[in-house]
Amino acid sequence: xxxxxxxxxxxxxxxxxxxxxxxxxxxxxxxxxxxxxxxxxxxxxxxxxxxxxxxxxxxxxxxxxxxxxxxxxxxxxxxxxxxxxxxxxxxxxxxxxxxxxxxxxxxxxxxxxxxxxxxx
Amino acid sequence: xxxxxxxxxxxxxxxxxxxxxxxxxxxxxxxxxxxxxxxxxxxxxxxxxxxxxxxxxxxxxxxxxxxxxxxxxxxxxxxxxxxxxxxxxxxxxxxxxxxxxxxxxxx
Numbered sequence: 235x236x237x238x239x240x241x242x243x244x245x246x247x248x249x250x251x252x253x254x255x256x257x258x259x260x261x262x263x264x265x266x267x268x269x270x271x272x273x274x275x276x277x278x279x280x281x282x283x284x285x286x287x288x289x290x291x292x293x294x295x296x297x298x299x300x301x302x303x304x305x306x307x308x309x310x311x312x313x314x315x316x317x318x319x320x321x322x323x324x325x326x327x328x329x330x331x332x333x334x335x336x337x338x339x340x341x342x343x344x345x346x347x348x349x350x351x352x353x354x
Numbered sequence: 355x356x357x358x359x360x361x362x363x364x365x366x367x368x369x370x371x372x373x374x375x376x377x378x379x380x381x382x383x384x385x386x387x388x389x390x391x392x393x394x395x396x397x398x399x400x401x402x403x404x405x406x407x408x409x410x411x412x413x414x415x416x417x418x419x420x421x422x423x424x425x426x427x428x429x430x431x432x433x434x435x436x437x438x439x440x441x442x443x444x445x446x447x448x449x450x451x452x453x454x455x456x457x458x459x460x461x
Contacts, residue, residue, distance in 0.1 A: 239443075279390075279398065279441055281450040293448045329397055339445035340388040342409065344397035 236260040236343045238330050243348030250320050250352070256330030256345055260317040264288075264308035267333035269341060270315050272326035272350075280326075283315065284333070298324075321351045355381050356444050360453035366461040371432045375456045377425040377442035386446035389418055389427045392455075393438045401440075402427065432458070 242254040256268070270282040275316045283304040292304050303316040314329050327349050331341035357380035367373050377387065385405040390398035400409045402418040405425055415430045429436055437460055442453040 278455045279392075279452040281443075281444070281452070284448075284450075295449050334403060338403075339386070339448075339450050340400065340403045340443070341390075341398070342400045342403075344395055344399075 235268055236332070238332065238343055238345035240254075240328065240330055240348035243328065243350045245351045245353065246320055247354050248321060248352055250322065251316070251318045252350060254315040254317065254330075254348060254350070256315075258311045258313065258330075258332075261332070263306075263311040267336075267338075268304075268306060268313045269331045269333060269339075270304060270313075271329045271331055271341070272324075273329070273347075274326045275301070277326075282328070282329075284339075317331040317350070318348075322352050324350060325352045326350060355449055355450055356383060356447060356454040358442055358444055358451050360440075360442055360456050362370065362456060363454065364459060366458040366459045368461045369432055369434060370461075373429045373432055373436075373458060375427045375440055375442075375458075377420075377427070379423045379425075379444055379446075379452050381382050382422045383444045383446035385421050386444055387418075387420070387425050388414075388443045388445060390441045391436075391438045392441065398441065429458075 239257045262315040265287045268282040278299045285304045301319045305314045327347040329347045332343045334342045387405045389402040392398040406418045439457045
């Protein structure tokens with residue numbers, strides 16, 4: 235069974251940093267692109283970042299470019315999102331999601347999400 | 355960036371009703387479109403990909419159609435478990451973008 239379990243969320247002050255993790259199991263993690271998608275309270279879904287299977291390529295939404303860094307450890311089946319210079323507008327539930335197939339940008343499995351709250 | 359516009363933003367319907375949700379892309383995306391269902395406090399669930407292909411395990415009352423800029427999600431006979439918010443998503447180019455969502459409510 236495919237499982238994605240996020241962790242690392244919490245309350246952080248504006249300008250602070252947080253590192254999210256997503257532990258994957260039930261599939262060959264190293265074969266899939268992975269993504270982060272966020273959802274502000276009461277709002278819609280927003281794609282944040284993606285990383286390809288062999289860690290050679292990444293992409294970011296303009297709103298987080300230069301502040302967030304996506305990474306993965308294929309040996310540990312873990313995806314990360316390092317978030318720096320956090321702003322109030324980064325407050326959201328952050329989901330990790332699996333890309334359907336190599337190069338495909340649909341999301342077939344999602345984690346349960348981890349809440350990040352940026353507030354003083 | 356490709357803008358995705360869903361309509362309506364909400365719909366009230368009864369069990370057994372046919373419900374259609376529209377998603378329009380600001381530029382052509384071929385068939386690079388997916389639909390997701392989200393219930394309160396839960397992660398989105400993958401329903402349809404490539405505009406019209408049903409994900410494994412999704413009931414056949416769900417169907418998708420369209421290509422280019424105009425797409426629809428149809429629920430042929432609404433069931434109690436279908437009351438949720440539905441999102442379209444374009445997978446044609448980065449940044450990947452979602453529609454604003456359509457909330458299907460009980461009438």
